[in-house]
Amino acid sequence: MRVPYEWLREYCAPDITLAEVEQLLTISGTKVEAIHHHGVTGLESFVVGRVLTCEQHPDADRLRVCTVDVGGDEPSQIVCGAPNVAAGQTVGVARPGAVMPDGTKLKKAKLRGVESNGMILAEDEVGIGQDHAGIMELETEAPNGSPLAAVIPISTDVIEFEITPNRPDCLGIYGIARELHAATGAELRPEPWAEDPGTGGKLAGLEVDVQSPDLCPRFTARVFEDVTIAASPRWLKARLMAAGLRPINNVVDITNYVMLLTGQPLHAFDLDKVAGGRLVVRNARDGERIETLDGETRTLDGEMVVIEDADGPTSIAGIMGGARSEISPATTRVALEVATWIGHNIKRTSNRLALRSEASGRFEKGLAPEQALWAQAVATKLLVELTGARVAPGTLDAGPFAVQPWPEQTIVLREQRVSAILGMEIPTERQRALLQALGFTVEQSDAGLAVTVPGFRRNDVTREADLIEEVARFELDGLPATLPKRRGAGGRLSTAQQLRRRAVDVLVGRGAYEAVGWSFTDAALGDRLRLAQDDPRRDTVVLANPMSEEHSELRSTLLGSLLDVARLNAARGTSDLVLCEQGAVYQRGDAELPHEHRALGALAHGHLHQPTWTIAEPTTADFFTAKALLGAVLDTLRIEWSVRRTDEPFLHPGRAAEVLVGDDVIGWVGELHPLVCAEWDLGAAAAFEIDLDRAVASAVAVPHYADVSVFPPVRRDLALTVDRSVTAGDLVEVVRASGGALLADAGVFDVYEGAQVGEGKKSIALRLVFQALDRTLADADVDPAIAKIVKQASDRLGAQQRV
Amino acid sequence: MIEKIEKIESDGLTAISAATTSDALEELRIALLGRKAELPNLLRGVAELAPEERGAVGKRANQARGALEHAIDAAKTALSTAELEQRLATDTVDVTLPGDPPQLAGRRHLITQTIRELEDVFVGLGFTVMEGNEVELVHYNFDALNHDPTHPARDGSDTFYVARKGDGQQPDGSSPRDLVLRTHTSPMQIRAMNENPPPLYVVIPGRVYRRDSDATHTPQFHQVEGLAVDADITLADLKGTLLRFAQAIFGGERDVRLRGHFFPFTEPSVEVDVSCFNCKDGHLRDGSRCHLCRGEGWIEILGAGEVDPNIYDYVEDDRYDAEKVQGFAWGMGVERIAFLKHGVADLRLFFDNDVRFLRQFG
Numbered sequence A: 001m002r003v004p005y006e007w008l009r010e011y012c013a014p015d016i017t018l019a020e021v022e023q024l025l026t027i028s029g030t031k032v033e034a035i036h037h038h039g040v041t042g043l044e045s046f047v048v049g050r051v052l053t054c055e056q057h058p059d060a061d062r063l064r065v066c067t068v069d070v071g072g073d074e075p076s077q078i079v080c081g082a083p084n085v086a087a088g089q090t091v092g093v094a095r096p097g098a099v100m101p102d103g104t105k106l107k108k109a110k111l112r113g114v115e116s117n118g119m120i121l122a123e124d125e126v127g128i129g130q131d132h133a134g135i136m137e138l139e140t141e142a143p144n145g146s147p148l149a150a151v152i153p154i155s156t157d158v159i160e161f162e163i164t165p166n167r168p169d170c171l172g173i174y175g176i177a178r179e180l181h182a183a184t185g186a187e188l189r190p191e192p193w194a195e196d197p198g199t200g201g202k203l204a205g206l207e208v209d210v211q212s213p214d215l216c217p218r219f220t221a222r223v224f225e226d227v228t229i230a231a232s233p234r235w236l237k238a239r240l241m242a243a244g245l246r247p248i249n250n251v252v253d254i255t256n257y258v259m260l261l262t263g264q265p266l267h268a269f270d271l272d273k274v275a276g277g278r279l280v281v282r283n284a285r286d287g288e289r290i291e292t293l294d295g296e297t298r299t300l301d302g303e304m305v306v307i308e309d310a311d312g313p314t315s316i317a318g319i320m321g322g323a324r325s326e327i328s329p330a331t332t333r334v335a336l337e338v339a340t341w342i343g344h345n346i347k348r349t350s351n352r353l354a355l356r357s358e359a360s361g362r363f364e365k366g367l368a369p370e371q372a373l374w375a376q377a378v379a380t381k382l383l384v385e386l387t388g389a390r391v392a393p394g395t396l397d398a399g400p401f402a403v404q405p406w407p408e409q410t411i412v413l414r415e416q417r418v419s420a421i422l423g424m425e426i427p428t429e430r431q432r433a434l435l436q437a438l439g440f441t442v443e444q445s446d447a448g449l450a451v452t453v454p455g456f457r458r459n460d461v462t463r464e465a466d467l468i469e470e471v472a473r474f475e476l477d478g479l480p481a482t483l484p485k486r487r488g489a490g491g492r493l494s495t496a497q498q499l500r501r502r503a504v505d506v507l508v509g510r511g512a513y514e515a516v517g518w519s520f521t522d523a524a525l526g527d528r529l530r531l532a533q534d535d536p537r538r539d540t541v542v543l544a545n546p547m548s549e550e551h552s553e554l555r556s557t558l559l560g561s562l563l564d565v566a567r568l569n570a571a572r573g574t575s576d577l578v579l580c581e582q583g584a585v586y587q588r589g590d591a592e593l594p595h596e597h598r599a600l601g602a603l604a605h606g607h608l609h610q611p612t613w614t615i616a617e618p619t620t621a622d623f624f625t626a627k628a629l630l631g632a633v634l635d636t637l638r639i640e641w642s643v644r645r646t647d648e649p650f651l652h653p654g655r656a657a658e659v660l661v662g663d664d665v666i667g668w669v670g671e672l673h674p675l676v677c678a679e680w681d682l683g684a685a686a687a688f689e690i691d692l693d694r695a696v697a698s699a700v701a702v703p704h705y706a707d708v709s710v711f712p713p714v715r716r717d718l719a720l721t722v723d724r725s726v727t728a729g730d731l732v733e734v735v736r737a738s739g740g741a742l743l744a745d746a747g748v749f750d751v752y753e754g755a756q757v758g759e760g761k762k763s764i765a766l767r768l769v770f771q772a773l774d775r776t777l778a779d780a781d782v783d784p785a786i787a788k789i790v791k792q793a794s795d796r797l798g799a800q801q802r803v
Numbered sequence B: 001m002i003e004k005i006e007k008i009e010s011d012g013l014t015a016i017s018a019a020t021t022s023d024a025l026e027e028l029r030i031a032l033l034g035r036k037a038e039l040p041n042l043l044r045g046v047a048e049l050a051p052e053e054r055g056a057v058g059k060r061a062n063q064a065r066g067a068l069e070h071a072i073d074a075a076k077t078a079l080s081t082a083e084l085e086q087r088l089a090t091d092t093v094d095v096t097l098p099g100d101p102p103q104l105a106g107r108r109h110l111i112t113q114t115i116r117e118l119e120d121v122f123v124g125l126g127f128t129v130m131e132g133n134e135v136e137l138v139h140y141n142f143d144a145l146n147h148d149p150t151h152p153a154r155d156g157s158d159t160f161y162v163a164r165k166g167d168g169q170q171p172d173g174s175s176p177r178d179l180v181l182r183t184h185t186s187p188m189q190i191r192a193m194n195e196n197p198p199p200l201y202v203v204i205p206g207r208v209y210r211r212d213s214d215a216t217h218t219p220q221f222h223q224v225e226g227l228a229v230d231a232d233i234t235l236a237d238l239k240g241t242l243l244r245f246a247q248a249i250f251g252g253e254r255d256v257r258l259r260g261h262f263f264p265f266t267e268p269s270v271e272v273d274v275s276c277f278n279c280k281d282g283h284l285r286d287g288s289r290c291h292l293c294r295g296e297g298w299i300e301i302l303g304a305g306e307v308d309p310n311i312y313d314y315v316e317d318d319r320y321d322a323e324k325v326q327g328f329a330w331g332m333g334v335e336r337i338a339f340l341k342h343g344v345a346d347l348r349l350f351f352d353n354d355v356r357f358l359r360q361f362g
Helices: A005-011 A018-027 A173-184 A234-243 A250-262 A343-353 A358-363 A370-387 A415-422 A428-437 A464-472 A495-509 A559-571 A623-636 A674-679 A692-697 A728-738 A779-797 B002-018 B022-033 B038-048 B051-090 B110-124 B187-195 B235-250 B309-313 B334-342
Strands: A002-004 A031-039 A046-056 A064-069 A076-080 A090-094 A109-111 A114-116 A155-162 A207-210 A218-225 A267-270 A278-283 A289-291 A297-299 A305-309 A312-316 A334-340 A396-398 A410-413 A441-445 A448-452 A577-587 A595-605 A642-645 A651-661 A664-672 A685-691 A714-723 A743-752 A761-770 B135-137 B179-181 B200-209 B220-230 B256-261 B266-275 B298-307 B326-333
Touching: A002 A005, A002 A234, A005 A155, A005 A173, A005 A234, A018 A031, A018 A155, A018 A173, A018 B256, A031 A234, A076 A114, A155 A234, A173 A250, A173 A428, A207 A218, A207 A396, A218 A370, A234 A250, A250 A267, A250 A358, A250 A370, A289 A312, A334 A370, A343 A358, A410 A415, A410 A464, A415 A428, A415 A448, A415 A464, A415 B235, A428 A441, A428 A448, A428 A464, A464 B266, A495 A577, A495 A595, A495 A623, A495 A692, A495 B110, A559 A577, A559 A595, A559 A685, A595 A623, A595 A692, A623 A651, A623 A664, A623 A685, A651 A685, A664 A674, A664 A692, A685 A692, A714 A728, A714 A779, A728 A743, A728 A761, A728 A779, A761 A779, B002 B022, B002 B038, B002 B051, B022 B038, B022 B051, B038 B051, B110 B200, B110 B220, B110 B235, B110 B334, B187 B200, B187 B220, B187 B309, B220 B235, B220 B298, B220 B334, B235 B256, B235 B266, B235 B298, B235 B326, B235 B334, B256 B298, B266 B326, B298 B309, B298 B334, B326 B334
Parallel strands: A207 A278
Antiparallel strands: A002 A155, A031 A155, A046 A064, A046 A090, A064 A076, A109 A114, A218 A334, A218 A396, A267 A334, A278 A305, A289 A297, A305 A312, A410 A448, A441 A448, A577 A595, A595 A685, A642 A651, A651 A664, A664 A685, A714 A761, A743 A761, B135 B179, B200 B220, B220 B326, B256 B266, B266 B298, B298 B326
């Protein structure tokens, strides 16, 4: 909303600077987005002058050489190109030093050899209009050399406001003046519609049939005869221009002017072109077409509203008029329509047609039906004054509101509630004064202030809480900054939240870059990951209205986004990379809400690091890289876990495992299938993904102390030959189970396959640690334990001790 | 006799201090204290002295032996230390070579880092951290937050709706519109109150979605919701809480201001600005206009307000009665805070995850 400051000040003119006005309105909710300047600057250089002489330029057919009295001792010689300049005219003069609206500074000049000391002004040169056909002739008695700005509006600041959707009343300048009045206490001039030169009662010559009363609470019209279409006066054009609207002709300009002032859009018809003298307000028919004022043909649907005459639709209600009945230079009879429409219906129509106008932007916020007659009153006054029109007696007033006006609501405001909500004391008198300044009627009642809400605030103020806001927003500047009492508040992260942070930190601490990928994915991800048709990860959350095919579903695994990020970085030159991500994954399921859990994943691609001065050929990511990263996370969180060979369609079939906590599978780890890597243009990569919520739930968050022995451990190495099919995990499990209470630790430190152990066999070397809490162990303690281990390994796994 | 002992001692000490190698010292040790040396022999001969001499001579001989032994040990230590130092001095490495094996510095994502910073600030102010579903019922996302049925935010041009499974189409062919990707973290206000009686102090970080995509909007982004409800939580308390937040995140000199605004689920509603941390009153030191706050001196960071009393009507727990409790709520954009604090040029960079971006933060 662009508001020329000089116009605003016609209704409320506080004795403070523009910066202070900006500050006060911004804080109280009418936010100033920007302050522009419209018109000229350097006002002292713009003066009133009289053309004394006007001669043909000796060397230019189109130029005249004028002498102009601008109030000094000597007249100024000015070369002028306007065809209408003549001796005896009173004109506006820009003297050297003047700054024009586009910022150029006027200098003394020679035009075709003749000195020119300034410029005789045309309207467009001072931002008053778009007319450049000739210079402005002024009708003023102001002395020569007196300030031009006192005669015509050539300069104003323009405030651009952000108006919140609950305040359509502030889409009119008078509404903002009311805010300024409340914010400053400066006098608010009477409502410009207080005096109405029109009359009520039946209107002859125009009828309306409101067939869509649900969408048209009020439809009013007046008729004007003997209208002379012409240009608007300069003051009016200047205000429209400053507000960002283009002057067209006096009738259209008046409708725009009144809309800017009252917030209520109006529409003028050429009454002689309203076929049958009768208008119908009705829902459009599906597929019905109309040509709007902008020359476009629009196709409507049944929820849109049109206004039609005997020849068919003439406008799209609340949005744009039709070409057929528009005001033309020949118009003499004007029907002025001012109606109220239902906001969300206008919004819908405007969205569907992708057609926005000054009118639709106001109607879609929901205007008060009372505003219709305000606009009629102001427009009537201006049409009579400025177009020579006669207002026909009567006012057409139709629609539900015309039959039964909507009541004004009275709400009780308990004064102490205001202070209780704000946390600062606001005296009752101050509350009352603010509400009255905003147009509310306030009476004292036993329960508190009885506040009656004016129609133009009906949609926004319906409860005590809304009244509290009306007071509060003018007290925000002085609001203290206190802290809540915090009774019973104990701020902390939950154990799960702490552990999740730790899980990410473990990976980051091992060189991983944390990615935050898109929740969105495409429908083909399941295919690219080679998922079986019945894989539960194909049960995705599908969007009804995605922004693109690539983002049409929610991901059921982190793997897609990890691969996407790896591909992007590989394409941009970083192939050797460890990535991790923590984030939600989704499966639609059958419950009311889809299943969501937080997953943690990591992906290693290429070399684990760059070659160094000691390591010429760094290791590349493989199964054990991914497993080591996974292990670092799970071990840090003190989670008892294991792995088991598995098949995942996107993993290398020989290098894939599922991750178990107890008997629960919480994820997978492995080398990615070469076909999957190829799909993402990647080389070999390894990854894991786990359900972090479940992992964290089985973490030992509060470890219990175990005694630490002061006696030295005994370390023994043991090599066992087993069939190739026996896993290290199986063997360690048997060793641990059979090692007895003294076996403190057992781990694999070597695996050997080859001639020395024979075909189909392998040797696994174990490091065993024995320790007791109460004594130093002797061979006599350890030897039987080892013998038992060897026997159990032999019995259960066919292991042979290597010697 | 004693003179002889003293001579041996003083000659010996002189020789020890003159020795320059460990070998020379070893030879001296044998010469002075070895089996064939003079002093031990003297000691052995003490028994043959007159009884009145024995004590004094023996004592002096022992003293001399002790002094020599001590001097040899000390000289040996000094010599070996010197020899070690000499050896080490030649054993040098190029200290400018990289450490090895390489210990890589990974990075947390800037969004994670920012969320953690925010969580920590509010935990310090007494809030607990809650999380919630990203796919949400229309009821919690809109209805229970006072969005009337025609509210424009519900429009399919602004909000992602979830398609119904299988043939879940309505008879008229449209999709039922009961599930959305939450457009804000605010639906968790009702859920948090359903799960916890007052007094309640929670912050809710999380991912949210809107159908918007340009340099300053991405269809997914993150918010941190705040909610405090007790018998007497005021708008002034909101200001104080957010002042602490602004100072913690943007620097101790920051101020905040509240501006009247409109949101459907707070009353009064405010937008909160933080004083610009890039300039003074909108202007840089060279007098030019600050690009960050556009010369205003204030930067909008979030929307907030007192919880609208209607909201409590949607809570299942009767203890949330608008006549008995009141509170404040806010919703802040994580990307916006990170973007302002770190000067990120384009919001889309957050989700590209180019390592050249990632390694700059976290």
